[in-house]
Amino acid sequence: MTELTAPNVAAAPTRSDRRRKLLQNLLRGERPYMLYIAFVVLLVVFSLSSPWFLSVDNFLNIGRQTTLVSIIAVGMTFVIIARQIDLSVASTLALSGMAAALAMSQVSNSWIVGAAAGLGTGALVGLLNGILTTQLSIPSFLVTLGSLSMARGLAMMVTNTKPVIITNETYFAIFGEGTFLGIPVPIAWTLVAMIVGILLLHYNVFGRRIYAVGGNPTAALYSGINTKWVTTAAFVLTGALAGLAALVLSARSHAARPDVVQGMELDVIAAVILGGCSLFGGRGYILGTLFGSLIIGTLNNGLVLLGVSSPMQLVIKGAIIVAAVAFTKR
Amino acid sequence: MELSGSIAAEPRPSTSLLMVGGINKRFGGVRALRDVNLEVRAGEVHALLGENGAGKSTLIKILSGVHAADGGTIEIAGKPATFDSPARSREAGIAVVYQDLSLVESLSVADNLLLGREPRARFGFVRKRELMARAEAFLGELGIPLDTKAAVGSLPFAYRQMTEIAKALMGEVRLLILDEPTSSLTSDEVRILFDAIGKATRRGVGVIYVTHRLNEVFEISQRVTVLRDGANAGTFVTAETDMKRLVNAIIGTDRLAGAASRAAPAAARALDPSPVLSLSDVSNDRLSAVDLTVMKGEIHGLAGLIGSGRTEILETIFGLRPIERGTFEIEGRPWLPNSPADAIDQGVALVPEDRHVQGLVLDHSIERNITLPRIPHFSRWGFMQQRAAIRRADTAVARLSVKAQGASSLVRTLSGGNQQKVVFGKWNEPRPRVLLLDEPTVGVDVGAREEIYGVIRNAARDGSGVLVVSSDLVELIELCDRISVIVDGRVARTLKRGEIVDAEELHHLLQIYQASGQGVLQEQPA
Structure with a gap:
């Protein structure tokens, strides 16, 4: 008996309404435009304070440096929208890189074999994360905390912590050093991941289900959605993208090392949250994630160019992330 | 008077x-x-x-x-x-003991009794022995047999309630x-x-x-x-x-008389004798040997106390509960509901009891909610046909007269009655063979309630078999062609329209059949 008056009787939005709405969108809103403004502000500040910042080469540099975070963050966006978290991505990357390098050195020195081994290993870790989370109802925070440790340990065990050299030139060209339509391939792969992510999340049936599962898992179940499968698929996607990032990294360094990118999962999660995803699920978008990751990359790059000491860089980066989230949260 | x-x-x-x-x-x-x-x-x-x-x-x-x-x-x-x-x-x-108790389950009875009033030593340390002694003395004085050391979470529900009452009396x-x-x-x-x-x-x-x-x-x-x-x-x-x-x-005598007079003309309505759904001997953890038949175009009510298994019958048909024994037939074909997806494929639809938890994604738009059960219908090659989805939602909004700015309004901003119409909208098209309704008008105002009755009657007229659970007996009598009384997970009795005279009588019947669970006229959450 508590139903009140019917709200939302249609009325033409007035100009002041529209202005208020725009302001709301800028500050928080469905798509926090604040994010884009923050990015532009960062660019301006760094351009004014460092003569080396504003150049095509440096931007390509930023692009290359953010590649790994950006690629994995696409998957993480799905996971976080589905109300889960994946802490294992950096370890998965290391393990997938080892798998790719070993497959090429031990099985067959073909880039296809390497790529399949790397992507497959990443997807497999994701599958295990997803199955443990959904079938045993263990919170994904704990599941992936465990697989963070296990995947890293396995990566170190297979060669007793030694790196594995890669000699396949085609592999280098495709994943690390070549260009595609004039774009360095690491950036091209990031774009591919982004586009696939946008299509999947915003235009595909799968994306609809991800949003529903994260927005209200019970209502999704009652609407006939296989919530366990959808959640697992998000983990598999993230794992496979960690595998792709592993291919890019190992092709760039001509070797796979088991101790790479430790702690990178935090950059990935920060990028996704900066990009406007809600940790409570049901909300977020890929373009936001891209900008979140670009902000983190630009910060890293700009602070180095300004000669800020690396301990100070960590402090500034952390403070800016917290401030940005405080601004953009709903 | x-x-x-x-x-x-x-x-x-x-x-x-x-x-x-x-x-x-x-x-x-x-x-x-x-x-x-x-x-x-x-x-x-x-x-x-x-x-x-x-x-x-x-x-x-x-x-x-x-x-x-x-x-x-x-x-x-x-x-x-x-x-x-x-x-x-x-x-x-004044102390209120709510149904959802305000106890800390991991703490002991004694800790709970003196929560926030613990006897303290210096630096905020708790005098554990004094706490225990005080709790035991108090319970002894009341004559309540509770183990003060037991964790509240490990106690049966009645003892938790006693703890709650004792806690209230302690102040x-x-x-x-x-x-x-x-x-x-x-x-x-x-x-x-x-x-x-x-x-x-x-x-x-x-x-x-x-x-x-x-x-x-x-x-x-x-x-x-x-x-x-x-x-x-x-x-x-x-x-x-x-x-x-x-x-x-x-x-209220007025409402009793009103329902009786409204019920009367519909009594003449002849039922299509072909069953759209039938259950025989269906049993699981909550149901024991349920036999039930819903005819094409019939509105079939399930009356019973809370905890009698009314909701569980709907959930079992919708594939939410594993089945141990028994058979189902849908339009004469045998079928076993495995999952909600499976039930939806068979044309079964459920409007659940708690629309906020089970029915809607509150922070999503009307359009997203309405298309949720049939996402693949609005896609080609896996990609959403956005325009078709919006058209479908617009139709539903218009047909159910949902008061909202448009199909892109967030469901959270709607009133209770309009939210419930959106839940109905999820199952509007294609027409479900079986429409399961659990407390369809809870938290809905009188005007919207009449509209929802209209929606339910239309669904039956279009040939759906409707199975409706309600604590509101007047509502059941007004809507239903037949009413089954559910007791202890069984169908105790099925009454035809002529056999049920009024809500009062049905109320008596339920009180007589009462085995466990609470009364019929359930209070809704505010």
């Missing part, structure tokens, strides 16, 4: 513990309470009865300081009192409010609870006892106050009244 004239003899002011006079409360345009009076004496158990939305919850919330009254007076032991916060109400000696409580305390208790546990209540009243505590189980009213209370549509519908001395009079006061 008898009801209004049956106010109990004027109490002596000296024994009056709580005096509520002329309380009014509005929520927006709805008058939740109109000039409500209530008087509770020291040492008395005073039962408070009423249908869904009669105002019991609102009155309790005013007494516990959650809501402020718009007008009227509250006196505690002759002194005027105003409650602007739960803390003030607590200070005045300076003068008035104890129990809100449907027996809803999830076994009959042995009810005994224990009643003992504890007796111990409280012997100490001079007044008790307001909210319930739907009329037999309990006769067992434990000295007086009864009935609320109907936010106003007093009579106060009775329990020993001088009977069940029939109470039911009359609860439901």
Whole structure:
């Protein structure tokens, strides 16, 4: 008996309404435009304070440096929208890189074999994360905390912590050093991941289900959605993208090392949250994630160019992330 | 008239513990309470009865300081009192024991009893032994048999409730409010609870006892106050009244007569004799050998107390509960519901009991919610056909007259009735073979309720078989062609339209069949 008056009787939005709405969108809103403004502000500040910042080469540099975070963050966006978290991505990357390098050195020195081994290993870790989370109802925070440790340990065990050299030139060209339509391939792969992510999340049936599962898992179940499968698929996607990032990294360094990118999962999660995803699920978008990751990359790059000491860089980066989230949260 | 004239003899002011006079409360345009009076004496158990939305919850919330009254007076032991916060109400000696208890399950009984009032040593350390001793002494004094060291989470529900009551009595409580305390208790546990209540009243505590189980009213209370549509519908001395009079006061003679007259013309409607869904011997953890048939175009009601298995029958048909035994047929073909997806494929639709938790993604748009059960229908090669989805949602919004700016409005911004229409909209098209409805009008205002009845009747007219669970017996009688009475996970009896005369009779029938669970006229959450 508590139903009140019917709200939302249609009325033409007035100009002041529209202005208020725009302001709301800028500050928080469905798509926090604040994010884009923050990015532009960062660019301006760094351009004014460092003569080396504003150049095509440096931007390509930023692009290359953010590649790994950006690629994995696409998957993480799905996971976080589905109300889960994946802490294992950096370890998965290391393990997938080892798998790719070993497959090429031990099985067959073909880039296809390497790529399949790397992507497959990443997807497999994701599958295990997803199955443990959904079938045993263990919170994904704990599941992936465990697989963070296990995947890293396995990566170190297979060669007793030694790196594995890669000699396949085609592999280098495709994943690390070549260009595609004039774009360095690491950036091209990031774009591919982004586009696939946008299509999947915003235009595909799968994306609809991800949003529903994260927005209200019970209502999704009652609407006939296989919530366990959808959640697992998000983990598999993230794992496979960690595998792709592993291919890019190992092709760039001509070797796979088991101790790479430790702690990178935090950059990935920060990028996704900066990009406007809600940790409570049901909300977020890929373009936001891209900008979140670009902000983190630009910060890293700009602070180095300004000669800020690396301990100070960590402090500034952390403070800016917290401030940005405080601004953009709903 | 008898009801209004049956106010109990004027109490002596000296024994009056709580005096509520002329309380009014509005929520927006709805008058939740109109000039409500209530008087509770020291040492008395005073039962408070009423249908869904009669105002019991609102009155309790005013007494516990959650809501402020718009007008009227509250006196505690002759002194005027105003409650602007739960803390003030607590200070005045009023304690509410809610159905969802406010205990910390991981802590022991003793820890819970003295939570926030622990005996302390220096630097904030807890004197554990003194705490235990005080708790044990207090329980001994009350004569409540509780193990003070046991973790509350490990206790049966009745003992948790006792802990809650003991906790309330530990403070300076003068008035104890129990809100449907027996809803999830076994009959042995009810005994224990009643003992504890007796111990409280012997100490001079007044008790307001909210319930739907009329037999309990006769067992434990000295007086009864009935609320109907936010106003007093009579106060009775329990020993001088009977069940029939109470039911009359609860439901209201007008509404009984109205439902009967509206029900009459539809009685002539002949049913299509082909069954669209039939269950035989279906059993699982909550159901035992359910036999049930729903005809094409039939509205079939399930009446029963909470905990009788009504909701579980719907959930089993919708593939949400594993089946141990029994067979299903849908339009004559055998079928076993494995999952909601499977049920939806067979043309089964469910409007669940709790639309916020089970029915809707509140932060998503109407369009997203409506297309949720049939996402693949709005896609080609896996990609969403955005325009088709919006068109479909627009149609549903128009057909169900959902009051909203458009299909892109967030569901959270809609009123309860309009939200419920959106849940119906999820199953609007294609027409479901079987439409399962669980409490379809809970938390919906009168106007929207009529509209929802229209939607249900249209679905049946278009050939769906409708299975509807409701605690509102007048609603069942108004809507249904047949009503099955559910007791202990079984169909105890199926009544045809001619056999059910009125809600009063059905109410009696349920009280007779009552085995466990709470009363019929379930209070809705505010």
